[in-house]
Amino acid sequence: QQQVKQSPQSLIVQKGGISIINCAYENTAFDYFPWYQQFPGKGPALLIAIRPDVSEKKEGRFTISFNKSAKQFSLHIMDSQPGDSATYFCAASITGDDKIIFGKGTRLHILP
Amino acid sequence: EAQVTQNPRYLITVTGKKLTVTCSQNMNHEYMSWYRQDPGLGLRQIYYSMNVEVTDKGDVPEGYKVSRKEKRNFPLILESPSPNQTSLYFCASSLRGKGPQHFGDGTRLSIL
Numbered sequence: 710q711q712q713v714k715q716s717p718q719s720l721i722v723q724k725g726g727i728s729i730i731n732c733a734y735e736n737t738a739f740d741y742f743p744w745y746q747q748f749p750g751k752g753p754a755l756l757i758a759i760r761p762d763v764s765e766k767k768e769g770r771f772t773i774s775f776n777k778s779a780k781q782f783s784l785h786i787m788d789s790q791p792g793d794s795a796t797y798f799c800a801a802s803i804t805g806d807d808k809i810i811f812g813k814g815t816r817l818h819i820l821p
Numbered sequence: 822e823a824q825v826t827q828n829p830r831y832l833i834t835v836t837g838k839k840l841t842v843t844c845s846q847n848m849n850h851e852y853m854s855w856y857r858q859d860p861g862l863g864l865r866q867i868y869y870s871m872n873v874e875v876t877d878k879g880d881v882p883e884g885y886k887v888s889r890k891e892k893r894n895f896p897l898i899l900e901s902p903s904p905n906q907t908s909l910y911f912c913a914s915s916l917r918g919k920g921p922q923h924f925g926d927g928t929r930l931s932i933l
Contacts, residue, residue, distance in 0.1 A: 711880075715863075741920055743920045750926070750927075751926055751927070752825075752911050752913070752924030752925050752926050752927055753864070753911070753921075753924050754924065755920070755921070755922050755923075758920065798863060798864060800864075800920060802920050807852060807854075807869055807871055807877070807917065808866060808869070808879060808880075809854075809866060809920050809921065810866075810880075811856075811863045811864040811865070811866075812863060813861065813862060813863035814863045814864075
């Protein structure tokens with residue numbers, strides 16, 4: 710029940726295309742869903758986050774879509790660029806619990 | 822500049838030799854946490870701390886200790902390291918309720 714399932718494990722997208730990474734969870738108590746971006750040799754960096762009271766959040770080319778009834782959320786990267794090539798992690802946590810569960814990551818490669 | 826600083830960045834050592842990985846943040850964050858990253862397993866939380874003298878176990882705490890005597894520092898201690906603790910370790914800090922916001926650049930530990 711504490712798992713966050715992330716797919717796909719790896720993804721190759723042409724420059725200018727849309728990259729989509731999906732995550733699913735079981736625990737309905739989760740109320741904070743961040744996404745992280747990690748470049749080789751660096752720590753993850755918080756990219757964008759959403760709470761379940763909204764269905765979508767957009768920041769620049771990055772959008773989180775949230776489906777509360779399906780217990781799924783996804784990251785969309787519009788107009789994908791080679792500089793977006795990185796590993797992306799979704800995560801889920803419960804406010805006040807301070808534990809956080811990460812998905813296993815998606816390695817994204819954008820072809821130039 | 823907001824920073825989470827980990828030391829050392831790389832360490833090769835032998836089974837049973839106690840080691841400490843230091844972590845320091847300059848953002849006055851209450852919340853600090855440690856993660857290990859392994860291929861195919863993503864990021865797993867080892868320990869976290871909500872404030873000075875307050876720590877709690879994450880998902881994989883066995884074989885690790887932490888302490889939080891000052892707000893800015895959160896060292897990770899391996900009292901008797903074993904080869905299965907060979908991994909890439911990250912420290913992170915944040916405001917509470919936001920999940921980890923700032924990660925260090927990682928410490929790669931190899932236990933022979």
